[in-house]
Amino acid sequence: MSVVIAKNLTKKYNDFVAVDHINFQIEKGEIFGLLGPNGAGKTTTIKMLTGLTSITEGDALIGGISIKERPNEVKKRIGWISSEVIVDDDLTAWENIEIQAKLLKVKDWKERADAILEYFGIKEFKNRKAGKFSTGMRKKLEITMALLNSPEIVFMDEPTIGLDVNTRASLWNLIRQINKDYSATILLTTHYMEEADMLCKKIGIINKGKIVALGSPEELKEKYGGDVIEIELKDGLNVELNKFGQVIRKDGKISVKTGNAEEVLLGVINTIGSNNIKSLRIKKSSLDTVFLNLTGGSLEEEGEFDLRKFNMMMRRARR
Ligand SMILES: Nc1ncnc2c1ncn2[C@@H]1O[C@H](COP(=O)(O)OP(=O)(O)O)[C@@H](O)[C@H]1O
Ligand SMILES: [Mg+2]
Known part of the structure; x- marks a missing residue:
């Protein structure tokens, strides 16, 4: 059964086509990776699939429901973990979870929340302020919040971006675990080849708004590597x-x-x-060779200017 079916999904910002008629399907229980460099259209795709931004053309069915026609229905059935902050540092883990439960209108969330916190081994810290959590604990809290409504699919936008190597590796394990133990179908975006290769059953390589290849890591290596x-x-x-x-x-x-x-x-x-x-x-043969063959470019963003990081650095420097 397909949990996600994207059909000619397209996003234009004025004349600029950020996502260009993409098509893909995600089967139940799969970890699907959208792999592409900065600016490829990954976040925009997730935002369309989760109803956070309007769709210019095409549509997507999430659990059989059109996100274009019934966005609120879809929002209740999905989980979402953003690379932007969703956890409030001044609140305790439990308070953060409570807000999320209310937002999602989940009933009987307490038992489930306790069970997931226990599963992640952070239940004893639930009354501690989220601001005091380590990066790893915070990720566990974010995932707990995303799993609260027993979602049909969890969307993760660059879940490991900015994490050190160890935290990244343990997050890979967490993702694999919840995929298995909570039968969570997962769509994650990444620009790390290794991550897509390690985690994903199926990969869509996205470049300049277009999906240029689709398949399992092995298939892609065989075909384009x-x-x-x-x-x-x-x-x-x-x-x-x-x-x-x-x-x-x-x-x-x-x-x-x-x-x-x-x-x-x-x-x-x-x-x-x-x-x-x-x-x-x-x-x-590796996904690196695949990407190179398909796009003629590299996934690494050497020398690329990141305005957000730059602004953050400037703000810190001014203090
Ligand atoms: N709100 C916006 N207005 C105009 N252009 C945007 C907006 N959001 C994203 N873009 C552009 O769309 C393209 C895809 O962006 P994005 O989906 O964030 O890429 P990715 O997540 O793969 O790095 C980029 O060129 C980006 O500059
Ligand atoms: Mg992005």
Whole structure:
């Protein structure tokens, strides 16, 4: 059963198309990842699916209900965790949960809240102010709040952004756990390849508002990826390797792009002659190669200017 069906979902800001006729489905129990660089349209997509912003064209069915026609109905059935703050630091964890329960009009929330807090091992801290929570505890509180109404799907917008490596890894475990133990279908967005690869059963790669590929990590690697054998030869040698794959020569190195490196490796070595090889390295197909092949770009945002971070830094500096 499909919990989410997006049909030509489109968002325009004036003439700018932020999300461009995207189509995808999420099956019950799946962790679905929307993977793309900054500005790709991930947050806008989530905002449309959760009724937080209007839809310009197309529609989405959440649990069979049109978000365009019955947004309030949908909002009651979903959970949402934003990268923006939803927890009030001055209130206790329990008070935060209570507000959420009232917002969502959930009845009998207390028992469920206690059970989830217990499950996460933070029940004993429920009367502590959220502001005193560690990042990890806070994430657990956010997830508790998102699970309160037994949602059909939980939306997580860049859940691990800005977290250190350890907290990120433990959040991956939490996400896997609630996916299993609470049968939560999850849509998460990320610009971390590793995260999508580790967590998601299915991935939609989004770039400039368009979904450019859809499939399981393995399918994507198989279809758009490819291994690379990188060889450094002893000087002055020139060998013909085209029959093993696409050959790229650069900086004195030869790269052979091929489906499965292991299958052609012996042939390559024999053709060159092991005595003539200075160094040899295999790079296995990864979502990185997939993304590069599909978009010609990289997911890393090196040198990108983040206005929000910049403003925050300036504010801190002024204090
Ligand atoms: N309220 C808005 N008005 C105009 N443009 C917007 C607005 N929100 C987002 N955008 C633009 O839409 C594009 C997609 O943004 P967003 O969905 O936030 O991307 P992502 O979450 O993948 O980083 C970006 O180019 C962004 O600048
Ligand atoms: Mg975003």
